Amino acid sequence: EDKVVQSPLSLVVHEGDTVTLNCSYEVTNFRSLLWYKQEKKAPTFLFMLTSSGIEKKSGRLSSILDKKELSSILNITATQTGDSAIYLCAVLSGGSNYKLTFGKGTLLTVNP
């Protein structure tokens, strides 16, 4: 059974702090790893990582995949209260009928 594990499950920081969220996976026929941000509604896409060692960056967020360690990290620098959300990691795996398996998410709370 495919498994995606995120840590920590929750995190409370102050504005301006830098955070690192972790995701590890055990899946059959890995295709790519995705990060999503979920506030009150459905998740919004952040990054899709397919190759090891290549950092993807968007503003204060960045992410990198390590296929040898079967893991990924999501970094957020200079956090803001608007970054408060659940961050979901998901792994795309399988053959022609691929599926997306989600981790439980990390609840990030950024206090002013």
Place this chain on the structure above:
Amino acid sequence: GAVVSQHPSRVICKSGTSVKIECRSLDFQATTMFWYRQFPKQSLMLMATSNEGSKATYEQGVEKDKFLINHASLTLSTLTVTSAHPEDSSFYICSGRSAYEQFFGPGTRLTVL
């Protein structure tokens, strides 16, 4: 990015009634659509995968006779929760596949009284 819409966004119904949720891909053709369920403070759980024109594939533990999925066209999939009960109250999210990206609908909050 591509857009997926869901309707209704929120529904409250009585126990025993059936509820239909529509999922539309607005600017792309989704050959595959996924239906997820999310309970409070939990992650998204895949319920079923539907391919246009064929029967949906349900995940283990999901009753196919209770959660009817129809994917009649490349832009529309529906989920019908039949004879809904309070334990079916949840956040239902659909997602359409375009190449190797998935785009999520905004979700439907179902409350069964």
